[in-house]
Amino acid sequence: MSLLRNLAGGLRGLFRKQQVEREMDEELRGYLDAAVNEKMRRGLNREQAVRAARIEMGGAESVKQRVRAASWESLVETLWQDLKFGLRLLRFSPAFEAAAILSLALGIGANTAIFQLLDAIRLRALPVKNAQELTEVRIAERNGATGAFVSRYPNLTNPMWSQIRAQQQALSGVFAWGPTSFNISPGGPVHPVQGLWVSGEFFGVLGIVPERGRFLLPEDDRAECASPGVVVSHAFWQREYGGDEFIVGRKITIEKHPFEVTGVAPASFYGVEVGRNFDVAVPLCAEPTIRSEFSVLNRRDGWWLTVMGRRKPGWTMEKASAHLRAISPAIFEATLPSEFDPGDAKHFLGYKLGAFPAGTGISGLRETYEDPLWLMLGLGALILLIASANLAT
């Protein structure tokens, strides 16, 4: 209410300046007249009275200035005057003007560019609903592991994944995935695409709705793997098949094996790895078919999976971590590779699982570039500051 009145009064002062000024003049004149009359009544002659009153008042202009300063709109006015003055000055020195605009533009541009990079790899959440619930399950402070590492994120083995899925209670749904590269050419030159190994729960837990067909389900990811299907990304569908209406049911050759397309992911979903968009997703159970003698699916020392899930309501990250720690001994006991020597085995059995926030996805770029990017953003801001200070002086 009071704020509104203040605003209204201020706007009146800004837009009906002439009238407000006139009223102020009249009021001050009236004050002066009254003072003169009063002094004449006390016995001064007119000239003396006017002089005395003027001295008392101390200059009408300065009084007006102080009245104006009592209200916020004077700030706006001063700013506007400064701006006009600045622009007038600039017109006389075009070289300085160009340098000023250029350095500011460069400074702002650099900051924006760096921030966009940071936003993309660090700040933006995955394009799934309630991304803040997403939690990664991995070994806290692994400090080295023995075995075969066949992925960009070799966090866990498939036997571990089975154990975690069976035993954990902190997450309402869990899934495993691993990035890979597939050759989809039926013959001739190699045609590599970005692939994902996904457990049957992957799309369901992420809560994505297919654009076409259906996604892979837990039934598609059984040990026998009778009819492995493949889910393709929107971009892949557009790029390789020109948005073919009848994509669902078509066969794609992946590493010389035919896979039937079951569905298409929506355009907004690029995967869970920031900075790398997936093209095709196949169930974990198809791994032995595709990798044949290099398969790590059933190897206890084959590291290739990342496990993620949604925290149950009421489970904090700390509580989930504590729970995962508690079930760790049993899990690692059950998945210990038999061929390990005692030293490796002791290290292996000492692993502890933990819960880590995954709402912004997984990113190798992030680990490599996050700190340098923050540093660069800081430097960019500093440079902009220096440029501004330089121009201001």
Place this chain on the structure above:
Amino acid sequence: MADKPSGLVQGTLDMLILKTLELEPMHGYGIAMRIEQISKGVFQVNPGSLFPAFRRLERAGWLKSEWRDTANNRRAKYYVLQALGRKQLKGETREWARQAAAIARILEAES
């Protein structure tokens, strides 16, 4: 004049203006005179602080101003105390009395 005119304690001018207007609407010079007379010349308010105070109080919604004819047929801006201002005056008076009493107690204890 009993004493040399002294400066107003910071923040009390607003209270004095509100108090002066409690009786009836007045114009700027009238308010200045009334404060000077009632304080027996201890407080002399100069226009340089009086008019900014009017603007401030008006913006706060404690006063309203309107042009009226004066006794000698001139136009002058009269300030009228508003309900909000009355409330403010009450609060400030109470606070002032509390502080003045406290200061008095402290001064007595010191001597």
